[in-house]
Amino acid sequence: MVRNVIGSVLALAGATAAVWSPFRAWYDGRHGSDYRIEDLFGGITDAGAEAIGSILLPFAFAALVTLIGVVLRSRLLVALAGLVVLGFTVLWMVRVGQAEGSLTVGGEGTGLGDGVANAVGGGLLLLLGALVMSGRGRSRDTRLDGGYAPAPTHPTLDGTGPPAPYPGPPSAAAPTRTMEQPRWDRQDPDLQQWDAPDPHQEPDGPYGPPRGPQP
Structure with missing residues (x-):
C-alpha cells in the first residue's frame, strides 16, 4: 500500500513535469510547443505550431495514460507513459541535432533549455x-493457482502423526439419535393414556415387545 502511494506520487509528479515542459524553452529560447509533430519525423523547420499539434500532444497523452495507470495501480501503463515522454524527447534531440549540426548547452537562452530538462x-x-509501485496484490486467502487456501488443521491427541483437518459441519443426510418418546396406546383406545417405556425391560427384537395391556 505504501509503495503504491509513493509510486503514484512520483508518477504524477513526472507527468506534471512532462506536460509543463513544452511551455518552457527547449532550444535557443524556442518553446517546445512551437515544434510541430510533423517536424519530429520529417525534419525541424522554422514553421510554428499550435498547441494541439505540437510536441505537447504526446506528452498530454502520456499524462492521461499515467492517470489511468495510477487509478488501476498498473505499473505497465505508468512505465509506458515514461517511455512515451523519453522517446519523443530523444527523437526531438536527434532532429534538432541534424538541423543544427550539433547540440549545445549555453547560458542566456542559447542551446538546450530547461524545457528539455x-x-x-x-x-x-x-x-x-512504475518501479516503486507494487501493483495489484493478491488476496491472502487464496493460493497462486486461484484456489482457496487449505482447511485449518489441528494436531492429534497423542501428538504423533500428521495433523488432522478440523471436522466440517454435520451432513444433512447423517442420521440423528433421539430419545424414545412415549407413544399412544393403540391397542386399547378406551384407556386414552400415554404408555412410557420401561427402562429396565430388555428389548425383544428390533422394536422391543409390544407395550400396553395384552389381550
Whole structure:
C-alpha cells in the first residue's frame, strides 16, 4: 500500500513535469510547443505550431495514460507513459541535432533549455514511479493457482502423526439419535393414556415387545 502511494506520487509528479515542459524553452529560447509533430519525423523547420499539434500532444497523452495507470495501480501503463515522454524527447534531440549540426548547452537562452530538462526528468520520474509501485496484490486467502487456501488443521491427541483437518459441519443426510418418546396406546383406545417405556425391560427384537395391556 505504501509503495503504491509513493509510486503514484512520483508518477504524477513526472507527468506534471512532462506536460509543463513544452511551455518552457527547449532550444535557443524556442518553446517546445512551437515544434510541430510533423517536424519530429520529417525534419525541424522554422514553421510554428499550435498547441494541439505540437510536441505537447504526446506528452498530454502520456499524462492521461499515467492517470489511468495510477487509478488501476498498473505499473505497465505508468512505465509506458515514461517511455512515451523519453522517446519523443530523444527523437526531438536527434532532429534538432541534424538541423543544427550539433547540440549545445549555453547560458542566456542559447542551446538546450530547461524545457528539455523537465521532459527528461518527467520521463525518469515516471519510470521510477512504475518501479516503486507494487501493483495489484493478491488476496491472502487464496493460493497462486486461484484456489482457496487449505482447511485449518489441528494436531492429534497423542501428538504423533500428521495433523488432522478440523471436522466440517454435520451432513444433512447423517442420521440423528433421539430419545424414545412415549407413544399412544393403540391397542386399547378406551384407556386414552400415554404408555412410557420401561427402562429396565430388555428389548425383544428390533422394536422391543409390544407395550400396553395384552389381550
